[in-house]
Amino acid sequence: MKTNIGILLLSLLSALVFAGCASTSVPWANMSESEIAAWRTAGVDPKSAQKYVAAGIPAAAYNEWVAVKITGQAIFDWAGQGFKPTEATDWLASGFDVKAATSWKKESFSAREAASWTKAGLPLNKAVRERARGLKPIE
DSSP states (O other), rough: HHHHHHHHHHHHHHHHHHHHHHHHHTTTTTOOOOHHHHHHHOOOOOOHHHHHHHHTOOHHHHHHHHHTTTOOOHHHHHHHHTTTHHHHHHHHHTTTHHHHHHHHHHHHOHHHHHHHHHHTTOOOOHHHHHHTTOOOOOO
């Protein structure tokens, strides 16, 4: 009887351990060996890499962002609005955050143009009107 209970307990324990292992997520799930190597080379942990990949940012693109000194949440913010790393850098250098840059970009202004209009004291809505009239900001 003791042997049967021991075997039963051992079987139950084995089943629980197996079920626990099966329910944990695989850190590099759904990534090829080359993708894993790229993320590791970039120094990104598996959980963060999964977040970047889910946001449509592969390791090569991540490296481009880091190369222009944009990191962390800022990558998600800028990339999520359709900016490329060099574009985001231009907007940041011109004094715009992602929200303002997105508004100006939607109206087809470059970072340089937007900076000229704001330097002239015109907000976006007035800059749109003035540009439509063929005017440019006085620098």
